[in-house]
Structure formats: structure tokens, C-alpha cells
Amino acid sequence: MKPISKSKAETKCKSALLIMLLCPMLAFSQSDLSYVVKGGEILFSGLIAIFTPSKAKNANLTVIENVCVKNKLNNKITFIITRKTEEGDEIKKELVIQKGGKEYFYELPKGVYTYEVVMADTIVFKKGEYRFSDKSTFIVDGDIVKNPDE
Numbered sequence: 001m002k003p004i005s006k007s008k009a010e011t012k013c014k015s016a017l018l019i020m021l022l023c024p025m026l027a028f029s030q031s032d033l034s035y036v037v038k039g040g041e042i043l044f045s046g047l048i049a050i051f052t053p054s055k056a057k058n059a060n061l062t063v064i065e066n067v068c069v070k071n072k073l074n075n076k077i078t079f080i081i082t083r084k085t086e087e088g089d090e091i092k093k094e095l096v097i098q099k100g101g102k103e104y105f106y107e108l109p110k111g112v113y114t115y116e117v118v119m120a121d122t123i124v125f126k127k128g129e130y131r132f133s134d135k136s137t138f139i140v141d142g143d144i145v146k147n148p149d150e
Contacts, residue, residue, distance in 0.1 A: 071097040072141035
């Protein structure tokens with residue numbers, strides 16, 4: 001093999017340096033600074049969501065996260081729950097559930113509730129009481145209201 005002469009090495013080095021200096025001038029930015037900042041914000045918020053610890057369950061909460069009510073009947077129903085609070089106020093919530101559908105109560109205060117299942121023609125299908133203390137699911141099916149957790 002022949003050794004590279006000093007002059008050839010210098011010219012190759014000079015040409016590489018010239019290309020490196022001209023490249024940024026030839027290549028222009030395809031996005032402006034605002035898009036780069038927005039992309040960084042999205043990336044940063046995604047990393048925060050991934051690396052933050054999940055919420056610890058607190059047994060002393062006074063509300064239930066959600067209660068699901070499923071309708072297995074052939075008609076739409078109205079599911080009504082009522083409760084008297086310690087202050088004497090009445091909590092009353094209603095859900096209209098289509099045939100074969102499901103709906104949710106969110107952030108429901110814990111306690112004993114009276115429930116009613118009313119058919120579309122205002123006939124009371126079922127009445128009862130239930131103690132809500134944790135997430136639960138009610139299935140209205142046939143002549144019963146059942147809770148699959150029990």
C-alpha cells in the first residue's frame with residue numbers, strides 16, 4: 001500500500017471542512033420554533049404521565065368512583081336512586097338506559113340508597129335498597145336486579 005501524501009490529506013481535510021460549513025446553509029429548517037416548542041411540550045407531558053406514580057387507593061374516601069347499571073330488558077328503563085344525607089338533604093339521581101345499554105353514576109357519595117327501576121310506561125318494575133361502599137355493577141334482567149359482585 002502506498003502511504004497518503006501530506007498534500008492529499010490536507011486537501012481532503014479542507015474539502016470535508018468546506019462541505020461541513022456549507023451544509024447548514026444549503027439545508028434550511030422545515031419547521032419554525034413554535035412547532036418545535038409544542039412538540040417538546042407534548043413529549044415532556046407524555047413522559048410525565050408515564051413516570052408519575054399511580055394514585056394510591058384511599059379506604060377513607062367518602063365517594064365511589066363509579067357505579068355501572070346495565071339493562072338486559074327489551075325496553076328502556078329509568079334507574080332512580082335516592083338517599084337522605086346526615087344534614088337532611090336528599091340526593092336523587094336518575095339514569096335513562098336504552099335497551100341492551102349501560103350507563104354510569106360517577107362520584108357517588110357512599111351510603112345506603114333506595115333504588116327504583118321504572119319502565120318506559122312509568123310502571124315501577126322493581127324497588128329495593130342497596131349499600132354503596134365500593135365500585136359496583138347492577139344488571140337489570142328479567143324480574144330481578146342483581147349485583148354480580150355478590
